[in-house]
Amino acid sequence: MQFLVIGYDGTDDKALGRRLMAREAHLAGVLKMKEEGKAIFGTAILDDRDNMVGSVMVMDFPSRTELDDWLKIEPYVKGDVWLRIEVLPTQVPPVFMPSEK
Template structure:
């Protein structure tokens, strides 16, 4: 199932984001190569990074839950899980 993930950062999370960034990027690249992350990017407000967006494609809820349990931005309290959104969607096919 495909989803749009909208993940705003917690207040004062920049230091934790920077500390976790390498592990986050490594994990994203791995999941992109597996087809589980379709695309990802930063949310920007007033030229400041305030969160992340991801288009993901996980076969099961268990896979989705496993990703979240191991995602460095979740584990290191970067993303504000109270404002975290996972929206089911369907991407247009590539032509």
């Protein structure tokens, strides 16, 4: 089952610092999830000054429970980067899915 995950960073003065501290671990985790076929797409959300203020990810998990289990260990969640998270079930059409090479 595919999910759209929107993580919104905090708005306090230390929010960007928390993001940058957790970024390496977050990206390493995303790479692993991509290799496992669980991460389909992701991007940072930028404000009008091009600062990262959130994230959008399209994930593929067998169930919402398994997605929630992943969120419990996601570095941006554990590091208090994403302070508000929206999760929406979604369906990515095959034309947008990465093709096997």
